[in-house]
């Protein structure tokens with residue numbers, strides 16, 4: 494961003510004009526989200542740099558709209574442009590006040606730091622940020638919540654917990670990270686017409702990090718279309734290798750996730766004692782009862798011709814006692830989705846066994862499972878760790894979290910796609926089983942591994958958001974989720 498900004502200024506755009514343009518756009522969007530009748534009193538926090546300059550222009554405009562604006566400057570000195578905006582605001586009679594005088598505001602605008610934050614925040618500014626975080630006043634952060642590292646998304650000492658963040662120009666990497674999720678609130682991009690040529694010059698066209706556009710992903714992939722002459726075995730045969738005496742429900746939830754994808758045929762390999770349970774719940778599935786270990790896990794797969802399956806999902810509720818089965822599948826050539834104990838079994842056998850697989854491999858770990866798979870990456874930043882993990886395994890890895898990241902093998906440098914919209918309603922035992930089944934169902938129907946991971950993630954997250962609006966976050970249990978996948982799609986594109 495700094496390099497792009499420099500080129501724009503070199504080409505002749507005056508710095509002050511760009512600040513004016515950006516701040517007017519911020520003001521326009523702010524006025525839509527926080528209308529004057531509901532938010533008459535505005536507190537504006539101003540730092541020493543151009544983030545503070547933006548905030549001062551917004552303060553001026555809101556003052557002219559007739560709102561009661563108060564400004565608190567956190568540092569005595571400012572950059573020249575910020576200083577002159579401050580002088581003009583004073584000349585208009587906008588009061589410059591102590592921090593505590595903002596406590597009665599309806600909205601706080603955070604213009605303390607943007608991408609110019611250089612070091613940890615300490616002393617009075619840290620105290621000010623912590624104080625604001627204790628108030629229950631909505632906060633709108635300009636560019637980034639002050640204190641958050643623009644690239645890494647970690648708090649530098651402390652950081653503002655924003656209600657809304659208006660990111661300026663281009664998405665900043667840090668805002669999309671897992672660690673930023675609890676600081677950024679709702680994210681919006683405020684564009685300011687960066688010339689495409691300038692962006693290309695700085696960034697090139699082969700980026701390794703992408704922000705998923707959920708609406709576009711859904712529109713272009715779902716519902717899946719099948720040929721009019723489709724035969725059930727032409728629209729995918731999926732095998733699930735799942736379940737144990739201890740975790741029977743996971744098998745069922747994975748199967749329900751798979752079913753929602755419309756896959757032509759679902760076969761479910763479970764320990765023999767679970768067979769009748771699965772059949773009652775999934776009469777359309779072929780249930781294969783397998784020999785069991787003493788603990789009720791799958792001991793081995795009976796003589797199955799794995800060639801007939803287009804994809805296999807392995808791991809949901811499996812238990813580690815079924816590790817030999819995971820090993821067999823990893824050494825096979827089928828497209829394979831590994832989840833839960835499937836991942837733990839691979840962690841025990843060593844991830845290097847994935848490298849030579851000929852079929853596609855999709856791993857769906859949360860961070861704990863990821864660290865078991867790649868213990869030497871535990872201390873590395875999440876997205877960097879993900880990139881290394883993909884390079885070493887040649888697998889598509891879906892790292893679950895508030896900002897699920899999907900990393901895909903791509904020449905020298907894996908590509909990472911971040912899902913920007915989700916809901917904590919999904920933080921619930923069983924959500925992952927549904928997802929693994931969905932990915933398997935899509936994979937069996939011929940979608941590429943990377944598309945299945947992206948489409949599955951987006952479809953699940955958007956369904957959960959939709960369900961949470963109707964039933965609250967408490968109401969999005971995995972069964973409801975699996976059953977909501979298709980009604981959600983219908984609500985998007987009624988037939």
Ligand SMILES: NC(=O)C1=CN([C@@H]2O[C@H](COP(=O)(O)OP(=O)(O)OC[C@H]3O[C@@H](n4cnc5c(N)ncnc54)[C@H](O)[C@@H]3O)[C@@H](O)[C@H]2O)[C@@H](O)CC1
Nearest residue numbers: 498512541542543544606607608609610611612613614636
């Ligand atoms: N993207 C762009 O091209 C545009 C950027 N603009 C704004 O400019 C911002 C960047 O402005 P700046 O480069 O002036 O940087 P900032 O406004 O983020 O802050 C830099 C100032 O903070 C001080 N500082 C940094 N870390 C500190 C710490 N830990 N404790 C105390 N002081 C600290 C620095 O000495 C410097 O004075 C963007 O975030 C955005 O809001 C807009 O004005 C217009 C367009």
Ligand SMILES: [K+]
Nearest residue numbers: 606635637639
């Ligand atoms: K800010």
